[in-house]
Amino acid sequence: MCWAAVLLSFLLGQNPNEMDYLLRKIPDATFKTSDSSAMHISSWYSKKPVLLTLAYGRCPGVCNPYLLQIRDQISLLGSEKQFQVVVLSFDAEDQPKQLWRLAGFNENSPPPANWTFGVLEEDTRASLLTSLGLKTQMVGGLYEHNTVLALIGEDGSILQWIEGLPGTAQWDRLFKELTSEFVPVYSTLNNTVWTSCFQYDPASGTWRMSWGLLMILGPALITFFIIIILQSITRNDRTKNNSSILIQNQL
């Protein structure tokens, strides 16, 4: 049982990257909004938590389904007023309104007040992308990129960092953080640590057994095998001595 659990958790091992981003501060980048005014990200996160993600308008791939899913999930949450969703484009050619489409909004059904779309300004774009771990590459006039969803706290630090489409458990975890639900511990181990006994799963805010646990089980298991081995190497002595055991009661 135990073994299976340990093995399983090893196979399911989560993405270790997250610890590189957690609690780091993001640069206070500026962006252009749809009414073409310039705005700082801090003007949102200083007021309430920000769910920040990056996309670009002409994206033929992931951006559209990604943002649609985010929109779906958020509508399930209900407590929308507690935070701001900020979608920023890293493509200088974008217009903020083009981005609406990605999340299924248009002129007839414009985004609600807790959604903000904008296009990053040149000067702070690169540093923001690095701080969020967003990697882009121009291929044939289009960007290849990963997707990142980050929860930014009121001081501009990354409280949650999810790469790719968040799973249900990750959404759970994110919403727990948004609504300040209690998780008694999280990990900030750096990557020189070669193994640990439990792996923190930021997605669900819970801890999974990890193969480092074998280090603790190890001594007990080795002892077990040693006893078995000792028993077999002493077999001959035992048959020889069987008759003399009775002396024990006489002594």
Add this chain to the structure above:
Amino acid sequence: MKTFDKKFTLLWLITILIVFLVAIAFGITMRMEQAEMVDVGPLNFYILMTSHGLLMAGVWFVAGMAGIQYILSRYFEVPRWGSVVAYACTLAGVVVLLISTFLTKFHAGWYFLYPLPFYAKGADSGPVLFLIAIAILGAGWLLWSLVLLVTILRKYTVTQALAWHHITGRPGPAVSPFILISFVSLIGVTACLLAAVVLVILYFIELARSGTMSNDPLLMKNLTFFFGHTLVNEMLYLGLAVLYELFPKMAGKPAYKTSWYVAISWNATLLIVLFAYFHHLYMDFAQPVAFQFIGQVMSWFAPLPAACVTIFSVLTTVYRSNMKWSLASLLYFFGVMFWAVGGVGAILDAVIANNLVLHNTQWVPAHFHTYNLLGNVFFSLAFASWFADEYGSEKMAPSMVKVIFSLLVIGGTGFVIAFYLGGALSVPRRVDMYSETVDEGISLAKMAVVFASLYLVGMIMYTVDFTKRCAGQLFS
């Protein structure tokens, strides 16, 4: 009787008594520093603390092992080299330990909680020397415990030694409680010494690959207490095994038999002990709650089989026995009593909700000193007294018995009560001076110094008397 076994046991006992006196002197110096009666400074305080802790844990562990070795040798042919190698390793380990603490100023505490050895290291060679000391001690003891396991396994299969046939009622050789308890404890000892091996290896890997690899502090803490807690726990059971063998005879009663409930108890203990150490990590919220709960449940179930069975047996043995008390039987009987007292202190601390305000206060040294200083030490002293009565030139004079016993009991009790009061008054453990917040600690330390000195006097008298009666045997 085989003279080698006798002489070597004697050598062990005399060595143990001498090291014990030194370690007590370290302890009293620490208490004096806390009482502001001397001023050795924080560094020396922690050097003394590190040395005291490891010397004490080591010395009473080998005392238990020496007792087991001796009783086993009365029944079976026990290979001698196990004990001899262990003796050499113990001496070498103690010397290297004292060099690492007193010369290179290593002061990270006897269980060297990761990553403190890299910080509280004194000279750069401090942690290396200390880890080498641990490795020498660990290797020697591990070998010894394997030798003793082999000795038992030469007569019994594993299931016989675990007395399973006494539970199921199947036919098989009679297994005395002594064999059963020794076997169970030696298995535990092997497991925790292996944990020490893993721990030391992980340290050395990190030392060798400085900077590019580090260990998970939580994993290391688990290993540390698996080793430290289990070792200290099992060494008490080693002393108990000998008690089961000797005490009924002292009371003039028939030898204890392994009944079905004794067998079940010690099989349960074998498992329970391995999980109790979790209670050292209660205040680490990183440890999953399930483990914390297992820790509390196991800590509370641990005393049921081992302690309750023993206490009940000892009480019923003495009840209206018309026995003649000797120092040995007094120490056994009241050792069990103080073990029970210390056990109560321990399980109260093992309640997670209590631990929130007792963890790392003096409640901790309070309870473990109770069942070491007044429990485990009493068991081993009882064995030594029995040994001296049996083979020494003469029996201990009755007036001497009274004086020594009173000094040990009064001194020990007063000493630990100072710790219990400290725990109740939130005085932290392991500090060389008490800040204003917890300055009650100072007067308690003064009280402890007085009582510990009584204990020391008692121990000096004991040691002198023991050596006088037995030293002749060593050279005969």
Add this chain to the structure above:
Amino acid sequence: MIIQKEVFLVFSMMFIIIVTVFFLVFISSKKIGEFQNLNRKRAIFFFIAFGTVLLVLGVSLPKSPYFLYANDQPAQKVFVAAKQFSFSISKYPIATDDDFNMSAGAEITVPIDEIIEFNVSSLDVNHGFSLYKDGVLQAQVQAMPGYVNRLRWRFSESGTYDILCLEYCGVAHAAMAAKLKVE
């Protein structure tokens, strides 16, 4: 009554009971006789011991501090980092040495009767974070490097609380302390 006193009382009671029982048995050893009804008394003894253990476990486990105020909203988050031999306490996360130095020595004030969430970590070795009021330990949690432990606590008394390091962390461990104001 504070927990420490309760524990001490229970302990003293048990101490007296144990010593009395052993002493009575010790005195009885001068007489000759037999222990009557051994098996029955042993069964009763175990039954009581077993029952006590189950009772205590049932009552005490749910009171564990891991779930303290878990379902409430903390009014304030406080970040605590420990480093040989001082604490740094801030309203913002402390992840690096720079963060640490920035808020080292700063005294902060938290509101009374509100839930405060302490996020406790260490930048070097293991330390302990403890809250003392007038010399009485109220609560504690370990500060382990690589982990952030969260302790939720509600202060019911105003005044200055002493924060002591409760895990041995090196030579100046005894002097490692800080203060927290509750108003």
